[in-house]
Amino acid sequence: NAGVTQTPKFQVLKTGQSMTLQCAQDMNHNSMYWYRQDPGMGLRLIYYSASEGTTDKGEVPNGYNVSRLNKREFSLRLESAAPSQTSVYFCASSEAQGQETQYFGPGTRLLVL
Amino acid sequence: SQKIEQNSEALNIQEGKTATLTCNYTNYSPAYLQWYRQDPGRGPVFLLLIRENEKEKRKERLKVTFDTTLKQSLFHITASQPADSATYLCALDTGGGNKLTFGTGTQLKVEL
Numbered sequence: 608n609a610g611v612t613q614t615p616k617f618q619v620l621k622t623g624q625s626m627t628l629q630c631a632q633d634m635n636h637n638s639m640y641w642y643r644q645d646p647g648m649g650l651r652l653i654y655y656s657a658s659e660g661t662t663d664k665g666e667v668p669n670g671y672n673v674s675r676l677n678k679r680e681f682s683l684r685l686e687s688a689a690p691s692q693t694s695v696y697f698c699a700s701s702e703a704q705g706q707e708t709q710y711f712g713p714g715t716r717l718l719v720l
Numbered sequence: 721s722q723k724i725e726q727n728s729e730a731l732n733i734q735e736g737k738t739a740t741l742t743c744n745y746t747n748y749s750p751a752y753l754q755w756y757r758q759d760p761g762r763g764p765v766f767l768l769l770i771r772e773n774e775k776e777k778r779k780e781r782l783k784v785t786f787d788t789t790l791k792q793s794l795f796h797i798t799a800s801q802p803a804d805s806a807t808y809l810c811a812l813d814t815g816g817g818n819k820l821t822f823g824t825g826t827q828l829k830v831e832l
Contacts, residue, residue: 647824649822709820711764714761
C-alpha cells in the first residue's frame with residue numbers, strides 16, 4: 608500500500624496563476640483533509656470531506672476550492688494564487704467515525720512569487 | 721479564543737533521559753487528544769490517542785497523560801535515543817468529521 612500520495616512534490620507559481628494539488632489514498636478511507644503548514648502557525652485545516660460526495664470548510668478556506676472526485680481522490684485548487692498561499696500543503700485521510708487516526712501524505716511545497 | 725499551546729522552544733536532552741513535552745489548551749472540551757511525530761520534510765505520523773475518560777496511555781517507550789481539569793496533556797519518551805529527535809505535535813478533536821486542531825509542535829533533540 609502506498610498510503611496517501613500527493614502530487615506535485617514542489618511547485619513554483621506566479622501571482623495569479625492557478626493550479627490543482629492532487630491527493631489519493633489507497634486505504635479505503637472515508638474521510639479526507641487538506642491542511643497547510645506555515646512556520647509558527649502549525650497545521651491549519653483548509654477543507655475536509657467527511658465522506659464521498661461531501662465537502663466542508665475548515666479554518667482557512669478562502670482562496671481555495673476542493674473536489675472529492677471519488678472515494679480515493681481529493682484535490683485542492685488555487686484559482687488565483689497569491690504570495691500568502693506560499694506554504695507546505697498536506698493531505699490526510701482517516702476511516703469513518705470512531706477511527707480518528709489521520710494518515711498524512713508527504714506534502715507539496717508551494718512557492719508563489 | 722480557542723488555543724493550543726506547545727513549548728515553542730526546542731527541547732534538548734541527553735540520550736537515555738526522559739523527555740517530557742507539554743500540550744495546553746483553552747476553550748476546548750475535546751473527546752480525545754492525539755500526538756504525532758513529524759520529521760523534516762515529511763508529513764506527520766500518528767503516535768498515540770488518549771480519550772477524555774483515560775488518564776494515561778502507554779506504547780512501548782511512549783506515555784501520554786490527559787488531565788481535562790488542567791486542560792493539559794503530557795507526552796513522555798523514556799530512555800530517549802537520537803532517533804527520537806523530531807518535532808512532536810499535539811492535536812485535539814474539535815468537532816464532527818474527525819476534525820483536528822493542531823498545536824505548533826515542539827522540536828526535540830536528543831544528544832549523545
